[in-house]
Amino acid sequence: MTHTGSPAPIVDSHCHLDFPxxxxxxxxxxxxxxxxxxTRMVTICTKLRLEPQVRALADRFDGVFYAAGTHPMSVADEPMATVEELVALAGHPKFVGIGETGLDYHYTADSARAQQDSLRIHIEAARRTRLPLIIHARNADDDMARILSEEYRAGAYSCVMHCFTSGADLARAALDLGFYLSMSGIAAFPRSTELREIFAAAPRDRILIETDSPFLAPPPHRGKRNEPAYVAKTARVGADLFGMNDAEFARLTSDNFDRLFWKAAGATA
Structure with missing residues (x-):
C-alpha cells in the first residue's frame, strides 16, 4: 500500500479539548x-455543567465543533440531563451532536439503571434535534443493543458508536440500525486483530475516525498523551485495512462524517 506524501484533509470526530x-x-x-x-474536529463535553467552556473552545477556533451530554461514568454524580436542556443546546450553530452518552459497566455498573435512563433521555433529544447520538459502550453489549433497538423502533435517530471496541454482535446490531462505527487508536494496537476484523467487515460508508484524545494514543505514541494531530496515525491503519491510500481513506471518512454530522458538513478550518 502506498501512502501520499502530503497530509490529506481529515476529520477527528471525537476529542476532549477541554480536558486539563x-x-x-x-x-x-x-x-x-x-x-x-x-481540518475539523468535534470536542466532546462529558458533563453538562462544563458545557460553557467546551462551547467557548468551539467558538474560538475555526473548524472546531462540539457536542454535549452526560458521560455514563458520570451519571451517578451529575444531575440527570433533561431532553429540554439538550434540545436547547442544539440551537448553537457549532453544536453538532448529542452525547457522549451510553453504558459503562466496567467501572460504574452500580449506576446501570440510572445510565439506562440517561441514555434514553439523550436518544429522545437526538430524535427531536435530528443530531447524531454519540455512544460510549463498555462491558454492556447486551443492554446496549437492546436499548438502541427498542428506542429505534419507537422512532428513528442517527448514531455513532464512538471508539468502538465492543464485540461483533453489538457492531452488527448497530450497523443494522444504520449507525456508524468510529475507529480510535485502539484499532491500531498490535493485539487488536479481532477489532480490525470487525471494522473490515463493516460497510465502508459507515466508518468514522477519531482520537478520543487525550486518551488512547495510537502507535508510535501509545502510552503518551493523545492529541488530534495523531488521528492520521490511526487513519493509516484504516487505509491499509480497506486497501486504500491515505487520501482515499481520509476522503471516505470525511464524507461519512459530513453525512452523519450534517451541521458541520462543508466547513473548513
Whole structure:
C-alpha cells in the first residue's frame, strides 16, 4: 500500500479539548492538528455543567465543533440531563451532536439503571434535534443493543458508536440500525486483530475516525498523551485495512462524517 506524501484533509470526530491535559496549549494543539491535515474536529463535553467552556473552545477556533451530554461514568454524580436542556443546546450553530452518552459497566455498573435512563433521555433529544447520538459502550453489549433497538423502533435517530471496541454482535446490531462505527487508536494496537476484523467487515460508508484524545494514543505514541494531530496515525491503519491510500481513506471518512454530522458538513478550518 502506498501512502501520499502530503497530509490529506481529515476529520477527528471525537476529542476532549477541554480536558486539563491541554490547558494553555490550545493554539499549539490546533496548529499541530492543522499541520497533520486535520481540518475539523468535534470536542466532546462529558458533563453538562462544563458545557460553557467546551462551547467557548468551539467558538474560538475555526473548524472546531462540539457536542454535549452526560458521560455514563458520570451519571451517578451529575444531575440527570433533561431532553429540554439538550434540545436547547442544539440551537448553537457549532453544536453538532448529542452525547457522549451510553453504558459503562466496567467501572460504574452500580449506576446501570440510572445510565439506562440517561441514555434514553439523550436518544429522545437526538430524535427531536435530528443530531447524531454519540455512544460510549463498555462491558454492556447486551443492554446496549437492546436499548438502541427498542428506542429505534419507537422512532428513528442517527448514531455513532464512538471508539468502538465492543464485540461483533453489538457492531452488527448497530450497523443494522444504520449507525456508524468510529475507529480510535485502539484499532491500531498490535493485539487488536479481532477489532480490525470487525471494522473490515463493516460497510465502508459507515466508518468514522477519531482520537478520543487525550486518551488512547495510537502507535508510535501509545502510552503518551493523545492529541488530534495523531488521528492520521490511526487513519493509516484504516487505509491499509480497506486497501486504500491515505487520501482515499481520509476522503471516505470525511464524507461519512459530513453525512452523519450534517451541521458541520462543508466547513473548513
Amino acid at each position: 491535559d491541554f490547558d494553555g496549549e490550545h493554539d499549539d494543539l490546533i496548529a499541530r492538528a492543522r499541520a497533520a491535515g486535520v
